[in-house]
Amino acid sequence: MSEGAGLRVRETDADVVIIGGGASGLSLAHALATSEGAGSCSYGSGKLSVALVEAPEGPLRPAERTWCFWEEAAGEFDDAVTASWGRLRVHGPDGHVSGGGLGRLRYKMIRSAGFEQLVHARLADLEHVRLLRATAHEVRATADAAEVRCTTADGRAAHVRGRIVYDSRPLPSLPPARTTLLQHFRGWFVRTRRPAFDPEVADLMDFRVPQPPHGLAFGYVLPLGPRDALVEYTRFSRAPLSRESYDRALRHYTTDVLRLGALEIRDAEQGVIPMTDARFPRHAGAGVFRIGAAGGATRPATGYTFSASRRQTGGIAAALRAGRSGAVPAPWSRRAMAMDAVMLRALDTGRVDGPRFFSTLFRRTPPEQLLRFLDGRTGLFEDLRIGFAVPMWPMLRTALELPFLPRRPAGASRTAIAQAPVTGASPP
Incomplete structure (x- = not known):
């Protein structure tokens, strides 16, 4: 993969241009360019040429972020996995603990810097992949291609033309919706003086924290070792908190609920994820498509995005390999979207008690089945049972109304918050 940071105007053309080096952009570049992804794709007499902006x-x-997902024990990006867990727990507001083993699944955590390093290393020696370090400003459709207009770090213009452009940049505003909540959080990477965590068990939701008047709040603990963990405070509500409010909540959670004792805060992350039943158009113009969160990959009821982005990009690569248009497949089924719309509305109106809702769901459903449900991989009969x-x-x-x-349309302040850069992204 060659570097193109010093490109002159109109010097680079490619079959495919990918805008953004986050989870979706890197996943697509990996899937298009390597046999370890969705297979190496060819176009005409040779391989697809790819430009990654x-x-x-x-x-x-963006600052370093955390992505969580689950899959069977072995995965194509395991070299970048920071930690994984075979058991999940949920603590109800009354202290009742539910959960258990995940069977063949592992719940995995990847840090964005490690993921980028891994994908870049795998693409490094591929001549048909080119990396351009530049800020994309505009995408214009032309008669036979699309043109991405960029500015490099030293202020020079760089225009990249592609037969197809996949854009993973955040939308300037959220599409109209019936319900929009925000999943907002702050997490501490902590080290305790004494062993305090079980490295094989992740606490997915801990409702033993004070609940807000609207929405819900919970703790989230991902052990990285007996003395190390990512501990987060998360809320589902209509507006985020100040940093001071998050830190007070985290101090209460680590001291009064988890009783960790003296600890060192080694790093922190903070972010906001829109949870909305809005419809995200994936076709943005002739030969231009949106992928990742901008293409609707974020599951409305949970905030999970990583696995759906990989499904999207794998589908794109398969389509191009088969000679089809390369349109972006829907990341979630219509049934999953309908169920999430009902749940979001029920939470937002207060018709269901959030902590009790999720605690009961995990208490009555085996964790492995519930994770497959959250990933959209269950059938109609299983969905009805859940x-x-x-x-x-x-x-x-709620479903009837x-x-x-x-x-x-989302309010101006909410839209600005939802689309603002975050210092982390680690949904529950």
């Missing part, structure tokens, strides 16, 4: 070092480049574990009448009432609710 990544923001240079500076304020526009549905009987939640409050029926509030959910039914949804078709009559208008989709409204």
Whole structure:
């Protein structure tokens, strides 16, 4: 993979241009260019040429983030996995603990810097892949291609033309929706003086924290060793908190709930993830498509994005390999989107008690089955069985009213918050 940071105007053309070096952009580059992804793709008489446009070092480049997902024990990105767990727990507000083993699945954590390093290393010697360190400003459709207009770190213009462009940049505003909540959080990477964590067990939701008047709050613990862990405080609500409020909540959680004793805060992350039933258009113009969170890969009810982005990019690579258009597949089924819309509305209206809802769901459903459900990999019969574990009448009432609710644009302040760069992304 050659570097193109010093490109002159109109010097680089490629079959495929990818904007953004986050999870979705790197996953797509990997899937298109290597046999370890969705297979090496060819076009005409040779391989697809790929140009990857990544923001240079500076304020526009996102800080390091955390992504979590689950899959069977072995995975193609295991070399970048920071830690993984075979058991999950959920603590109810009354202290009741549910959960258990994940069977063949492992719950995995990847840090964005490690993922980028791994993908870059795998692409490094491929002549048909080129990396451009530049800020993309505009995408224009032309008669036979699309053109991405960029500025390099030293201020020079660089235009990259591609037969197809995949854009993973955040949207300037959220699409209209019936319900929009924010999943916002702050996490500490801590080290304790004494062993305090079970490295094989992750606490997915801990509701033993004070609950807000609207929405819900929970703790989240990912052990990295007997004395090390990522400990987060997360809320589902309509607006984020100040940093001081998050830190107070984390101090209470680590001291009064987890009783960790003296600890060292070694690093921190903070972020905001929109949870919305908005419809995200994946086709942005002739030969231009949106991928990742901008293409609807974030699951509305949970905030998980990484696995859906990989499904999207794998589908794109398979389509191009088969000679099809390369359109972006829907990351979630219509049934999954409908169920999430009902749950979001029920939470937002207060018809269901959030901590009780999730605690009951995990208490009545085996963790492995529930993770497959959250990943959209269960059938209709399994979905119905899981549905009987939640409050029926509030959910039914919400399902009946949804078709009559208008989709409204997000408020200006909420849109700005939701699309702002974050210092981490580690949904529950």
